Amino acid sequence: MLTLLQLILRNGGFVSFVLLEAFCFYVIVQYNERQNSIWGHSAGLVAGDINENRQNLSDYVGLRARVDSLTAENAVLLTQLANARMVQVPYRDTFYTVNYETSVCVESVRRKHIRPQYEFIAAKVIANNISGSANWIMINKGSKDGLSPNLGVVTASGIIGILRHVDDEFSMVMSVLHRQTKVSVSLPKYGNAFGSLVWEGGDPSVMTLRFIPKHFQIKPGDLVETSGLSQIFPKGIPVGKVETEPVQDDENPYFLQMKVRLSQDLSTAGDVYVVSNLFKSQIDSLQQRVAHE
């Protein structure tokens, strides 16, 4: 302690210079708009780099678990791919399911059979928060990778959130665990009865499903998946299972509300996919035309 005091006394000029510069730096960043925005931007980039490096390290340590997870995910994708190859072909009054690649049909018919609507862009989560009421996730892809705001973010197990802010290298995703997030979902067991999934805070693995019409006899354990009606998430992405018995919606007595346990644990989200709707601009332009009528 005495040595430290002697050091400060001996270097009084330097210590006072450093202390006053630190104070000035704080005042500059706090009270000057221009310097504040530069500082915020630079700090964001540095934080992004640090988070990415930290994530790289933890990725390396958990490589075995990641390989297992990717293998399982690959199997799911292969299954989906195989199923996607099977298309229904009408012949007189009957539909036959045939293999798309081996089916004999002219090019114009083939084009009609398969029309890809979504593109999946792989990304990694480098910062995540689930403890607040407005949670955000940072991913390591940005506009340079073809991302733009309002795209859905999913994993093989479920939904993650919606892309909101896109920088060159990084993007911020508004988590499904954010009070402003609303996801259009459906219950395939009931002819795709659809409603809105919202998070009301509290348990980060449970969300509330609302606006399901009252005549559906929904039971706990029923599957919930994305409806595909919002153009953000493709139809059929798993979301979770109904957790509780449906009850009458407090705000609207003609509808039901129930709790849904998410299939994707948001706290362990690592590898994610950003879903880009290839027809988004066409759909938006059509919707705008209707809005002006």
Add this chain to the structure above:
Amino acid sequence: MNNVFSHIWRFIGLVAAQGFLFQAIAVKVGAYFNIILWPIFILLLPLQMAVPYLVALGCLAGFMVDFFYGTPGLHASAGAFTGFIRPWVILAFAPKGGFTAKELIFSPAHVSWPTFLQGAAGLLVLHLFWYFSVEAFTFVYLSTITLKTISAWVLSFGVTILYAILFNPKK
């Protein structure tokens, strides 16, 4: 006691001139027409003054200038920096054998015109470079910082010579 009042008057006069006159000129003419005269207050503080006092007074004067410019912390940071480096700048241009106790302040009346001009030029260029770097807050604009430093240095050094001729500070 008389000497202290001289420094206080110089402090008030230079800060007022900077805040009322030179700030208005910069606003009217443009970003490259900066006359920064107030660091002369730090240069003319007593030669025997300890560095912590120089740093503190430089920072205080900077905050007063910031009040007029509406840029909290920018001039204060440059003032603290100038106070910190003043002993080295003065030492670089000191006469052979160093200063004697007779030289109270670093003014032409005490240290000769060439020594004063060299010291003032050196201190001003470092002060201005620090100030414009902090103002830009990133070295991405290094060329702009350098251009602003050069243009402000030419103008400020000219006004400094004028100040020294007009007031010829002795204490």
